[in-house]
Each structure stands twice: as C-alpha cells, then as structure tokens.
Amino acid sequence: MVDVVWLIPALPLAGFLLILLFGRKLGDPKAGYLATAMIGAAFVVTVGVFADLMSMDAEERRHVSTLFRWVPVGDLQIDLAFLADPLSITMCLFVTGIGTLIHLYAVGYMHGDERFSKFFLYLNLFALSMLVLVLGENLLVTFLGWEGVGTCSYFLISFWHERESAATAGKKAFVTNRVGDWGVMMAMFLAFQAVGTISYGGLNAAAESGALSQTTATAIAAMLFVGACGKSAQLPLYLWLPDAMEGPTPVSALIHAATMVTAGVFLMTRVNPVIAVSAEWVTWLIAIVGAATALFAATIAVAQHDIKKVLAYSTVSQLGYMFLAVGSGAYVAAIFHMVTHAFFKALLFLGSGSVIHGMHHEQDMRRMGALRKLMPITAVTFIIGWLAIAGVPPFAGFWSKDEILLYTYAKSPVLYVVGLVTALLTAYYMTRQVILVFFGEARWKDQAHAHGAHGDLGTHADPATDAHESEAGGTDGGQAADDHGEVHTPHESPWVMLFPLVVLAGLSIVGGALQLPFSSDLHFLEKWLEPVIEFGEADIHHTWAYENKYVLLGVAVVIAAIGIAASVMVYAKKKVKAVEPTILEQAWYYDKGVSAFMGGPGRKGFDAIAWFDAKVVDGAVNGVARLVNGTAGQVRKTQSGNVRQYAAGLGVGIVLLLVWFVVIRGIL
Secondary structure, X not given: OHHHOOHHHHHHHHHHHHHHHHHHXXXXXXXXXXXXXXXXXXXXXXHHHHHHHHOOOHHHOOEEEEEEXXXXXXXXXXXXXXXXXXXXXXXXXXXXXXXXXHHHHHHHHOOOXXXXXXXXXXXXXXXXXXHHHHHEOEHHHHHHHHHXXXXXXXXXXXXXXXXXXXXXXXXXXXXXXXXXXXXXHHHHHHHHHHHOOOEHHHHHHHHHHOOOOHHHHHHHHHHHHHHHHHXXXXXXXXXXXXXXXXXXXXXXXXXXXXXXXXXXXXXXXXXXXXXXXXXXXXXXXXXXXXXXXXXXXXXXXXXXXXXXXXXXXXXXXXXXXXXXXXXXXXXXXXXXXXXXXXXXXXXXXXXXXXXXXXXXXXXXXXXXXXXXXXXXXXXXXXXXXXXXXXXXXXXXXXXXXHHHHHHHHHHOHHHHHHHHHHHHHHHHHHHHHHHHHHXXXXXXXXXXXXXXXXXXXXXXXXXXXXXXXXXXXXXXXXXXXXXXXXXXOOOOOOHHHHHHHHHHHHHHXXXXXXXXXXXXXXXXXXXXXXXXXXXXXXXXXXXXXXXXXXXXHHHHHHHHHHHXXXXXXXXXXXXXXOOOOHHHHOHHHHHHHHXXXXXXXXXXXXXXXXXXXXXXXXXXXXXXXXHHHHHHHHHHOXXXXXXXXXXXXXXXXXXXXXXXXXXXXXOO
C-alpha cells in the first residue's frame, strides 16, 4: 500500500474536480455526499498504508513515492514526492478520518444553502492541500500545501462574504498567514544554501551528522518557527484565528481541530533534528511563546459570550500547549495532544454548531441554558468533549496534557506553573460554557435581551441554519426567538449531524490509550513515532519530574477539579459573583490595538514607504533611463547619413590630431 500513497491526496483532488464540473447538477445533498465519499476513501487508503508500515521493522518505515521531477534548475533538483512515514501517516489518519466526519456533518449543516456545492468544492480542496502539506517529502511540496490551506481558509472563512465581518475575517487570515510564509521561504533558502537540498531527509541527515552548522541550524529553526506562529496562531500572529469563527461551523471544526492550525506543530516536529542542534535559545523561545500564548488565550476565553469564540480562544491556548511541548523536547507529547485535541475540539465545535442549529442561529450563551433536555445527544457528547479538554481522567485530553506538563517541569518549573494555571483556566471556562448552554435556567425564553451573537444581533449568525430549521422538528419546553423576532422551539439536530458527534465522543473517551504513562509497554504512540523523533526527543528519565510523575499526575487532577469547582460555584450555584472584565472580553485590546496601528501610524508609514519607492527608488531608476535615452537621442543626431558631413567631421578630426601632436606635444 505504501506504493499508492499518492492516492491519499488524489482522491480529494478527484472530488474537487468532479464537483467543479458537475457540482451544480449534483446539487444538495449529492455534492456533499460525493465530497464525503472521496475524503472517506482517502481515509481507507491511509489505513491501508498504516497497516503496511506497521508490518515493517521500525527502521524501514520510510517510503518515498516520487511522481515526477518538479524543479530541475541547475543544482536545485526538487521532486514532487510524497513521504510515507509514521509522522505523515499519523497526520493523514486524523486529517482524513475527522475530515470525513466533518464533511458528513456539513451535509446536514449546510442543507439549503444556495452555494451548497461550492462549499464542498472548497472542503475537498482544503483537505487536498492539507494532505499535500503533511505528505511532502521536501519543504517546497509542503509549502505548496501550506499555501493551499491558506488560500482555502480565505475561501471558507469568508464563505458568507455578503457579511462585511466575514469578508474582513477572511482577508485577515490571508494577510496574517503571509507574514508566516516569509519565514518558511527564508528557511528554504537557507537550507538550500547550506546543504544543497530542501529534502527533509537530506536536511535532517545533515543536522544529525554535524554537517549543518549550529548557526545555520539556528537560523533555519527560527525562520520555520515564524512560519509556524502564523499558521498555528501563536503570539503575536494569533489574531486571525478567533475571527475565523465567521465561517460556517464545519469550517471552524476543520480549521481549528484537524487541519490547518496543526501544520506549524507538524513542521516543527518534522525538522526536530535541526531544532536539536540549533542554539539553546531557540527551544526556550518556542517554549516561552507557547506558554505565553496558552495563558494569554485562556484568560480571554473566560469572558467570551459567543459559544464559538470560547472554543476559538481555547484552540489558540491548546496550540500554545503543543508548542510548549515542542520547546521542551516532548515531540511525542506534542503529537499526542494534537491527536486528542483533534478528537475533542472537533467534537466541541460540531457540538456548538448543533446548538446553533437547534437555537436557530443564536450564538450568544447568555441567551441559552437548560438545553440538555431538548438536545440530549448534543448535550451528552458536548459534555464528554468538555471533560476531555478540562483534563478529567480517564478522558483523552487528560493523558496528553499531563505528558506535556511532565516534560515542561523537567525543562522549567516556571513554565510548568504557567501550564498549570492555563489548565485551571481551561477547566474553568469550559465548565462555564457547559453550564451556560446546557444547565441553569432557560434564558432563551426571555425576550428582554436586545443583543445577539457577539453583542450585535444577527450579524454573526450562520445563514445555513435558516434553511433547515424545520428538519428536526421541535420538542416541548419553551421557545426561542431568532434574529428576526420569530419564535421557535429549540430542537435536536438531524442524524447526519449527530452521528459524527457520537463517533468523536467515543474517540475523546478512549483516545488517551495511545500513550498511557503507567508502563513503557503502553507507549504505543512513542514506539510508532520513534524513527522520526528519536534524535530530537528529550530524555527526562533521570529527572525529578519523571521519578515523581505520579505526583505531577495527581496535581493535574487536583488543578482540573479546582477549575471545575470554581466555575460551578460561580455559574451554577451562584455563590460567587462572576468576574468577566471588559479587558478580557475585548481580548486585552490586542486586536483593536493592531487594527488602530495599521489604520493610523501604520497606514501613514506604508504610504510613506510607497511614496519613497515611487519617487526615490523608481525615480532614480527612471531618471537614469531618461538620461541614457536623452543622451542617446543627442548622439543619434550625429548619424545623419550625409557623406559630406561625415567627410567634414573626418577633416576636423585630423586637424585636431595635428594640433595635439604638433602644438601641444611639440612633435615636429
């Protein structure tokens, strides 16, 4: 099966082409089922490749499938080639697996949308781009997929571009990611200059053998980290991701859970030998930025009112955890948390979409409550996702988060404390969300509120939900008003949306079995990834943290319990007044500050640079051109074609030469 690894991206490509040609004819829901079938088929092929690699010895689990020579330019020889190894296939498994569930969910969620087939066209193209990214055998193929997911994110986030907020969010994602792209390009240039190749095999081998100098390795690692910060939404480039909520909810799940935002973590893991031989400050930089991002986003999430915004900032925070793991040398833990996060965050986003659907496109949690009786399946599955992300054993998130904290303590107790505080806040704000949405009083019966999602009634609602409000029917227990003042009853979602929730809930429960801490025999993921990460993985076996890992395990449980209990006291029992300062609700005013700068001094600076470029740089170039042109024009006049004029010129020249030699030089 490893010989047909090219089929994994080829199947979504086929889906994209078929929908491009016949999408309108297929219509709703056939176009959606076709797209789902293609990504599902890619998952089946991925499982086959995985089984094939499992049957090989560990050192043989690396297969390169070359399609053709892509860039044959002098010494730069780049193949369009795919690499099947434990890391790429792990990524492919959850990209295609969870992607299939999200595609299926979207069939129900987008039902009735006038651009139904175009939505699935973009979804298949997005999946294709992500698969090219993770399967790339070299940095350029990865960069092809890297740019592809960036472009598709623009299409999908701004899918309902009739709303100005959606169009702006799409542009923000596109522009912000271009900053990170600069880092990846610089890393490619440095790698080729130093090693003569941008193949991962050649680059990592040079790092492991010592052929790559520390200075160059440091520059490459730092530049790749810049790219990772853009794609995986780390400080200071995180601000595009919360606004990505403007896209339909399946897009939020696809981008935030299983695909685009994990690309940065994947890339850093892929080049772990380069990071290992780089200067020590690089790993500290990665760890500190990750910890700061995790804590920063967690503080913002505690004061958000939009059900999807809470999850968006939660994603930023969890990605910070993954970079904290990378900076601590815990590459297995980073991938472990990436996988479990894909399970429970996809579940939470799709669950939020089910709530929005059932509430007739309401997203403000202040207008929800007591939905567990009217939406029982959504409630149960969402609660499972909450327990997983909150770090409650034995759910998946607990095991992966604990392993990150273990390695973090071995690197720096200070960063460990930051990780603990972030874990406490995560348990707190996710419990808050569950209480506000599914428990307490039914605030959707109250028509007194004048605000809608994001504090602006109707501006951020998902239009697709209007089309299928009558699908699932209502249940008794009250009514909710939509953005047009019409009264509806909250209801459960159709089966096509609930089935993915049930599957993801099951994965969120058992996902931790990939890497349990009790015995090395239970380190399945570590053994699987060992050929890829063995050079860069930190060895903490003789540290205090490892010898007392069960103590740290217990501390993590206590922290999660404190966070949950505190939230229950505030939002369920109302024993303590909720503290939701405006500065946190406004995300520390960081986004507004950046916007104010870009629209004020930044805009003036950009205009000044443009003027300098047009008047000085272009002026100098154009001035030289005009000077040459003018001089040539004057010289051209001497070439009249008149023989007598040429003879006169020749005579004058002879006279001048005689004057020079006889009079000036004195030669007789």
